[in-house]
Amino acid sequence: MKEINGKMKLTEEEISRYIDEANDILKNAYVPYSKFPVAALLIDEQGRKFRGVNVENASYGLGICAERNVIPTAVTEGMKKIKLLVVTGGTPEPISPCGACRQVISEFSDKDTVIILTNKDKKYKIWSINELLPYSFGPDDL
Ligand code: THU
Numbered sequence: 001m002k003e004i005n006g007k008m009k010l011t012e013e014e015i016s017r018y019i020d021e022a023n024d025i026l027k028n029a030y031v032p033y034s035k036f037p038v039a040a041l042l043i044d045e046q047g048r049k050f051r052g053v054n055v056e057n058a059s060y061g062l063g064i065c066a067e068r069n070v071i072p073t074a075v076t077e078g079m080k081k082i083k084l085l086v087v088t089g090g091t092p093e094p095i096s097p098c099g100a101c102r103q104v105i106s107e108f109s110d111k112d113t114v115i116i117l118t119n120k121d122k123k124y125k126i127w128s129i130n131e132l133l134p135y136s137f138g139p140d141d142l
Contacts (some may be wrong), residue, residue, distance in 0.1 A: 004114045004126055008083065018043075019118050021051075022086040026120070028054035030067070038066040038095065041086040044079040067101035071108060082108045086116045094118050094125050103131040 002083030052070025089095035120123035
């Protein structure tokens, strides 16, 4: 049993299962241009599960990252806070979310949000949003 960020407790089995679920949807990523699939599995404060992949476009700049795909989907269904986010890709090391995604993740995260960055080999590291985006700009700055 792993106690993460002082709150959420996850067993190695649960972590492994969530990583499998994220890796399972990599095949649905629409990546004809970059050939770089990314997948995100999100669990909200109500324990509901949402999935997203990156979806690219012939007009390259319109492509959307997996993380910024899953978050609006969850918000549409009423998500208030991210409890757990698993992000995976075909990288040799656990994937590193882009800066834009870190900012969007941050909007719906707090100190208890668990972020698991992983890859196809299930190599993973667990992060808090403050570690991924220190000294961030957020709703309290307005
Ligand atoms: N990508 C994501 O989906 N998430 C990230 O955090 C990093 C990058 C996608 C965008 C693009 O479809 C592909 O990976 C290559 O940049």
